Amino acid sequence: MSGGMKVTGLAKSYGTAKVLDGLDLTAPAGQLTALIGRSGSGKTTLLRLIAGFDRPDAGTVMIADRPMADVPPERRRIGYVPQEGSLFPHLTVAGNVTFGLPRRARRDRHVVADMLELVALDHRYARRYPHQLSGGEQQRVALARALATRPDLVLLDEPFSALDAELRADTRRAVTAALAATAATTVLVTHDQAEALSLAAQVAVLRDGVIVQAGSPEAVYRRPADDVVAAFVGELTMIPAQLTGDTAETPIGPIALPHPAYGDGAVLVRPEQVMITDPENGFARAKAVTIDFRGHDGLVELLVDAERGHLTLTARTAGQLLPAPGQRVGLHLTGTALASTPGKPRRK
Structure with a gap:
């Protein structure tokens, strides 16, 4: 040093x-x-x-x-x-x-x-x-x-x-x-x-x-x-996933894993990684349930379509792009996600 x-x-x-x-x-x-x-x-x-x-x-x-x-x-x-x-x-x-x-x-x-x-x-x-x-x-x-x-x-x-x-x-x-x-x-x-x-x-x-x-x-x-x-450094959503090595297959699309993982589990994603698109362009469709407007941006609670397992998750988007409550949107994921498996020990 x-x-x-x-x-x-x-x-x-x-x-x-x-x-x-x-x-x-x-x-x-x-x-x-x-x-x-x-x-x-x-x-x-x-x-x-x-x-x-x-x-x-x-x-x-x-x-x-x-x-x-x-x-x-x-x-x-x-x-x-x-x-x-x-x-x-x-x-x-x-x-x-x-x-x-x-x-x-x-x-x-x-x-x-x-x-x-x-x-x-x-x-x-x-x-x-x-x-x-x-x-x-x-x-x-x-x-x-x-x-x-x-x-x-x-x-x-x-x-x-x-x-x-x-x-x-x-x-x-x-x-x-x-x-x-x-x-x-x-x-x-x-x-x-x-x-x-x-x-x-x-x-x-x-x-x-x-x-x-x-x-x-x-x-x-x-x-x-x-x-x-x-979880300590920012908001997270846990999404069920099938872990296939370098990729996790989730109800709203695939997302890369920084470390290989396998089996049934989940991934942890930030709200800004959940991208809201036109309903016809997303990997999955969802309904905006509640909106938390914060001026320059906001958080959207979303309910993924029934065939996708009634998954509820949170997305962050620019304030002027926030959907209205009840509006249907498309979704996909970006970036990488941390894998979490049922048998994985958690550090306190």
């Missing part, structure tokens, strides 16, 4: 509760890695171990090719942004941004102006206090403070979760632009799967104390490690 971060065999228990169980994760240098997992899966614990706030029971942490075993938190060259920003209320924005810098650098007004510009805030914010800022502005200042020391690694612990939708989007854009401009190696913990898929170069899924899959957002979404990961 050159630069970046690497944890190997990381384990941590609190009493009899095992939180991390030999976890391995590499965060590539200069890229953003999003860490996702259910509540209580150990995401924040992992960040605290990386930052040095807690000590692991076993395993190693490497940051920028340096082992961290005996390095105290303040010397790890890490920028840490918690969920609420945690700005110092008695300091101005300028005082917060320069808090971790040498005394000479703190007096340089250009440093503050440059850091505020980096996070898309006007230099006039420098004289304000945290209570005079919105939640999104506070998070940007917290990031500016984290980046001001030129850290080897930035840790973001659900930094957008407390913001409303519009403020969240604006803050997210500013933060990701700042991280990209500085080529910062970043680990972002988020409970928002869509956020992880849209922001990260790498997505890591934490379950039962280990990383069960790490890869590009497209790989995790389109080629999940198992059906539990598949």
Whole structure:
């Protein structure tokens, strides 16, 4: 590994509760890695171990090719942004941004102006206090403070979760632009799967104390490690199928399998893989039952014709192409699907 971060065999228990169980994760240098997992899966614990706030029971942490075993938190060259920003209320924005810098650098007004510009805030914010800022502005200042020391690694612990939708989007854009401009190696913990898929170069899924899959957002979404990961990162429909190796034959047409499978079973498909067409052009016919209009797109609950087994499934399509309730449509499948067979063990 050159630069970046690497944890190997990381384990941590609190009493009899095992939180991390030999976890391995590499965060590539200069890229953003999003860490996702259910509540209580150990995401924040992992960040605290990386930052040095807690000590692991076993395993190693490497940051920028340096082992961290005996390095105290303040010397790890890490920028840490918690969920609420945690700005110092008695300091101005300028005082917060320069808090971790040498005394000479703190007096340089250009440093503050440059850091505020980096996070898309006007230099006039420098004289304000945290209570005079919105939640999104506070998070940007917290990031500016984290980046001001030129850290080897930035840790973001659900930094957008407390913001409303519009403020969240604006803050997210500013933060990701700042991280990209500085080529910062970043680990972002988020409970928002869509956020992880849209922001990260790498997505890591934490379950039962280990990383069960790490890869590009497209790989995790389109080629999940198992059906539990598949369901966690997006909506799914299970369709009965005859598995014939590289292909599954379903009531609404064939679909490719990324891994060979055989026998009676089912496939898991995303709503956007169910294509709605003219009734005469689809592999199967169905009736639109309910419509969930979401503006730019929508979800359609569909009932496949009786001769196809009364199968109910969900399709996603552009808002202007949504059928009306009761309308008959044609269907076919696209892409690849994860196979699920009755005897296949499920990972929890």
